[in-house]
Amino acid sequence: MALLELLGMGQKGWGAYLLLATVTTLAVTATALAIGAVLGTAIAAAKLSHSRSLRFVGHVYTTVFRGVPELLIIYLIYFGGSSGITAIGQWLGYDGFLGLPSFAAGALAVGIISGAYQAEVFRGAYHAIPRGEIEAALAIGMNRGLRFRRIIMPQVLRFAIPGLGNVWQLSLKDSALVSVTGLVELMRASQIASGSTRQYFLFYIVGGALYLVLTSLSDRVFNGAERRANRSMSGATIGRA
Amino acid sequence: MPGVTRLSVRNLRKSFGTHEVLKGISLDAQDGDVISLLGASGSGKSTFLRCINLLETPSDGEVWVDSEQIRMIHSKTGSKPASRRQVDHIRSELGMVFQGFNLWSHMTILQNVIEGPLHVLKRPKADCIADAEELLAKVGIADKRHAYPAHLSGGQQQRAAIARALAMKPKVMLFDEPTSALDPELVGEVLRVMRALAEEGMTMLVVTHEMSFARNVSNRVVFMREGVIDSSGSPDDMFGVGASPAFRQFIGHFGNQQ
Numbered sequence: 129m130a131l132l133e134l135l136g137m138g139q140k141g142w143g144a145y146l147l148l149a150t151v152t153t154l155a156v157t158a159t160a161l162a163i164g165a166v167l168g169t170a171i172a173a174a175k176l177s178h179s180r181s182l183r184f185v186g187h188v189y190t191t192v193f194r195g196v197p198e199l200l201i202i203y204l205i206y207f208g209g210s211s212g213i214t215a216i217g218q219w220l221g222y223d224g225f226l227g228l229p230s231f232a233a234g235a236l237a238v239g240i241i242s243g244a245y246q247a248e249v250f251r252g253a254y255h256a257i258p259r260g261e262i263e264a265a266l267a268i269g270m271n272r273g274l275r276f277r278r279i280i281m282p283q284v285l286r287f288a289i290p291g292l293g294n295v296w297q298l299s300l301k302d303s304a305l306v307s308v309t310g311l312v313e314l315m316r317a318s319q320i321a322s323g324s325t326r327q328y329f330l331f332y333i334v335g336g337a338l339y340l341v342l343t344s345l346s347d348r349v350f351n352g353a354e355r356r357a358n359r360s361m362s363g364a365t366i367g368r369a
Numbered sequence: 370m371p372g373v374t375r376l377s378v379r380n381l382r383k384s385f386g387t388h389e390v391l392k393g394i395s396l397d398a399q400d401g402d403v404i405s406l407l408g409a410s411g412s413g414k415s416t417f418l419r420c421i422n423l424l425e426t427p428s429d430g431e432v433w434v435d436s437e438q439i440r441m442i443h444s445k446t447g448s449k450p451a452s453r454r455q456v457d458h459i460r461s462e463l464g465m466v467f468q469g470f471n472l473w474s475h476m477t478i479l480q481n482v483i484e485g486p487l488h489v490l491k492r493p494k495a496d497c498i499a500d501a502e503e504l505l506a507k508v509g510i511a512d513k514r515h516a517y518p519a520h521l522s523g524g525q526q527q528r529a530a531i532a533r534a535l536a537m538k539p540k541v542m543l544f545d546e547p548t549s550a551l552d553p554e555l556v557g558e559v560l561r562v563m564r565a566l567a568e569e570g571m572t573m574l575v576v577t578h579e580m581s582f583a584r585n586v587s588n589r590v591v592f593m594r595e596g597v598i599d600s601s602g603s604p605d606d607m608f609g610v611g612a613s614p615a616f617r618q619f620i621g622h623f624g625n626q627q
Contacts, residue, residue: 261473261474263424263467264467264473266424267463268460268465268484269537270457360475
């Protein structure tokens with residue numbers, strides 16, 4: 129019964145606290161995924177570009193941010209960014225320490241990493257589009273913008289969904305590292321709850337279970353999206369000769 | 370309008386690296402002409418067709434569509450069109466049918482057919498749909514309009530691709546081996562659609578291996594060999610006594626195929 133009370137929503141319970149932290153984790157991850165989608169699209173475009181220097185920039189980005197530990201990026205953005213802001217503050221005459229908001233810094237850091245993985249997903253998806261369909265778009269007189277919007281984008285998204293599901297899970301777990309900035313997301317909340325009650329087993333297992341709930345729910349969302357996007361391809365048995 | 374030159378190609382050249390695939394091709398198509406381009410694989414006939422709508426960039430020469438010349442910039446480093454906009458415009462006036470159909474796989478057949486008129490020509494959607502339904506009925510797949518390309522047979526896909534090209538109301542139709550990827554029993558349904566088009570007076574340039582089409586449907590046969598036009602003429606001349614030795618040898622490979 130004591131356990132239920134600890135996990136409940138009541139005065140002594142940590143339930144509401146953990147739920148709120150779960151929502152924070154979800155929010156950090158979703159924000160990071162959105163930031164990563166923008167960066168990933170730009171980097172994928174750079175890697176597919178005709179320009180040698182743009183391709184180089186894209187290559188460096190994906191190599192660095194996939195090759196360096198996530199925690200280091202988070203420290204770099206949060207503490208590096210904060211000391212940068214503090215320096216600007218001092219220059220403007222303010223003496224104290226100015227910290228970056230931990231949510232924004234965390235989402236940005238995870239988003240930058242997510243962008244590197246998403247760029248690779250988008251690049252692969254682009255290559256999966258049959259070349260002939262792009263030629264048909266050229267032949268009918270579509271300009272670059274129309275081709276991108278009507279032919280390339282919808283198909284890149286379709287081919288990217290399974291890969292994006294993967295990146296989402298990676299980012300969800302990376303978001304646990306944002307706890308080092310003091311943001312009370314699911315990881316930090318489990319730590320605080322277990323530390324204050326000394327029920328380490330209980331709260332870490334509950335935290336882990338909540339992560340699993342998030343990942344299996346998002347798995348279903350991505351599977352559904354994949355089925356929906358592929359309805360034009362399903363049951364395709366009578367193909368071309 | 371018979372007598373109007375729809376397409377004119379002057380001294381077209383194309384090289385890939387140091388290999389010259391087209392060594393100066395000239396060809397005129399008047400309104401209503403149906404020209405069959407024949408030749409062994411590697412003779413440059415597909416490359417020639419793809420140079421007309423700039424899917425390949427010609428290294429030299431002129432292309433005129435309805436007395437509008439595609440402006441090109443030729444320099445030491447290569448050739449490129451002077452205006453992408455003009456190229457897009459010219460392409461919208463040329464219908465292209467590919468060997469591999471190349472329907473957009475994420476769109477239904479109807480969506481494939483209205484895509485060009487709706488988004489490239491920016492015509493009202495209701496008009497585009499009405500036209501598309503008519504075209505799909507004409508090529509005999511009206512019942513498939515809400516199906517996706519992957520659910521159609523090759524012959525049906527190719528007929529849909531022809532409808533997609535026709536929806537742009539093109540001045541000239543370019544066919545790049547339209548039946549070469551089809552099972553033999555599906556070739557006939559596509560050729561019937563092409564024959565009907567020819568009878569309506571559509572100007573057509575057809576790269577093909579179908580000797581019966583070249584002989585019975587087209588009014589001119591052009592035989593390409595090693596990047597040049599070896600010989601050309603009416604089907605009667607070309608398949609009769611007037612054939613060049615090379616063409617006679619070429620059609621010899623097709624046996625008694627009619």
